[in-house]
Amino acid sequence: MPLDYPADPFSAVTHAAPYDYYRRLADGPPLRFDARLDCWLATGATGVRAVLEHPACRVRPPGLGVPHNLAGTPCGAIFAELVRMNEGERHAVPKQVLVRALGQVDLARLQERVLQIACDRVPGSAAQLNEAIFELPLFAMAEVLGFAPAQWPALAAWTRAFVACLSPLSNAGQLADAQVAAEALLQSFSRLLRQGEVKPGSVLAAIVAEADAMGDGVLANLVGLLSQTCDATAGLLGNAIVALRAQPQLSTRLSAAPGLWPAMLREVSRHDPAIHNTRRYTADAVTFDGVRVPAGQMIVVVLASAGDAEFGFGHGRHACSGRSIAQTIATACLQAWAAALEDLPLAWNYLPSLNARIPVFHTGEMA
Ligand code: HEM
Numbered sequence: 325m326p327l328d329y330p331a332d333p334f335s336a337v338t339h340a341a342p343y344d345y346y347r348r349l350a351d352g353p354p355l356r357f358d359a360r361l362d363c364w365l366a367t368g369a370t371g372v373r374a375v376l377e378h379p380a381c382r383v384r385p386p387g388l389g390v391p392h393n394l395a396g397t398p399c400g401a402i403f404a405e406l407v408r409m410n411e412g413e414r415h416a417v418p419k420q421v422l423v424r425a426l427g428q429v430d431l432a433r434l435q436e437r438v439l440q441i442a443c444d445r446v447p448g449s450a451a452q453l454n455e456a457i458f459e460l461p462l463f464a465m466a467e468v469l470g471f472a473p474a475q476w477p478a479l480a481a482w483t484r485a486f487v488a489c490l491s492p493l494s495n496a497g498q499l500a501d502a503q504v505a506a507e508a509l510l511q512s513f514s515r516l517l518r519q520g521e522v523k524p525g526s527v528l529a530a531i532v533a534e535a536d537a538m539g540d541g542v543l544a545n546l547v548g549l550l551s552q553t554c555d556a557t558a559g560l561l562g563n564a565i566v567a568l569r570a571q572p573q574l575s576t577r578l579s580a581a582p583g584l585w586p587a588m589l590r591e592v593s594r595h596d597p598a599i600h601n602t603r604r605y606t607a608d609a610v611t612f613d614g615v616r617v618p619a620g621q622m623i624v625v626v627l628a629s630a631g632d633a634e635f636g637f638g639h640g641r642h643a644c645s646g647r648s649i650a651q652t653i654a655t656a657c658l659q660a661w662a663a664a665l666e667d668l669p670l671a672w673n674y675l676p677s678l679n680a681r682i683p684v685f686h687t688g689e690m691a
Pocket residue numbers: 407408409419422426548549550552553556557560598599602603635636637638639641642643644645646647649650651
């Protein structure tokens with residue numbers, strides 16, 4: 325085994341070259357107990373699919389809708405309502421509303437609009453690129469939702485602060501900032517809805533029209549659309565830029581045939597995806613392929629070990645609702661930036677994370 329080999333699926337996420345390790349995981353049993361991590365691992369296409377499809381494999385531990393450290397806080401109030409964090413009717417009904425609303429987005433218009441926004445903000449340094457891969461997708465979603473451009477930078481900053489509450493790696497200061505950001509985001513959405521200027525035919529109009537079906541979760545799930553966009557789309561953009569660096573001939577092909585950008589991004593999602601792990605918790609004992617997992621266990625679902633089966637946007641009832649939007653935003657950003665990026669000296673490592681693979685670029689001098 326090579327010396328610098330990931331020790332486990334968590335360290336693989338930010339490892340320079342983790343894909344041999346993932347292939348090895350996929351060659352092993354689809355479901356195994358990892359005594360060192362004290363949890364189960366679902367690996368390879370078979371293990372990932374089986375767990376994500378199983379009705380008893382839930383997104384939250386039994387009896388713990390909201391993590392202890394968020395209970396009774398603004399972040400906890402949002403967390404409790406997110407479709408991503410709920411099951412049963414509290415998931416299925418609002419999920420349908422979101423899927424319908426996001427399905428109405430005119431992707432060709434979105435692509436044009438994001439191209440304009442991204443052309444106005446071409447990164448001129450590694451530091452600007454690190455900001456841009458987070459900001460641009462959030463600006464684009466804020467536009468889709470109906471916020472005026474003057475509000476985008478604050479919304480992007482609050483969203484980035486809010487998502488810290490979803491990571492087990494966050495410190496006390498980040499958690500405190502996340503609470504302030506959660507309040508600010510909820511207020512921004514309630515102001516937007518009160519203004520009574522919701523554009524007919526927009527995502528917001530579609531969600532508001534079905535507010536009853538969303539229950540108390542309208543505002544929280546609107547915040548959720550921004551938070552789900554944040555890290556994942558930054559990862560897709562960043563990993564695509566890494567691919568362009570690793571294969572310079574790609575840039576030449578893509579500048580000659582820009583119609584190939586969506587296909588290029590699909591390849592990036594397959595071979596160097598943004599989201600490597602998710603988690604499920606058994607509500608009852610479940611048996612897969614003769615392996616019995618008792619109730620109340622955590623299963624780390626190693627999406628990145630599923631190889632060509634492409635589970636980077638999830639699968640089953642919690643599969644990503646924003647896939648086409650994310651791909652459209654990323655396509656437009658890369659079209660706008662690719663030529664300028666060719667001239668930037670870039671090296672990279674990865675942001676600390678147990679789930680998302682997001683490059684941090686630098687000039688290479690500190691490497
Ligand atoms: C490249 C960008 C993206 C990637 C790789 C990605 C990936 C994922 C994955 C893996 C899941 C499933 C999590 C699980 O089952 O545990 C998910 C769920 C979700 N994503 Fe995305 N996502 C991206 C962008 C977006 C965007 C732009 C939006 C919003 C427009 C969005 C909205 C959602 C929502 C609402 C869910 C929860 C669905 C549910 O639980 O029913 N995503 N995403």
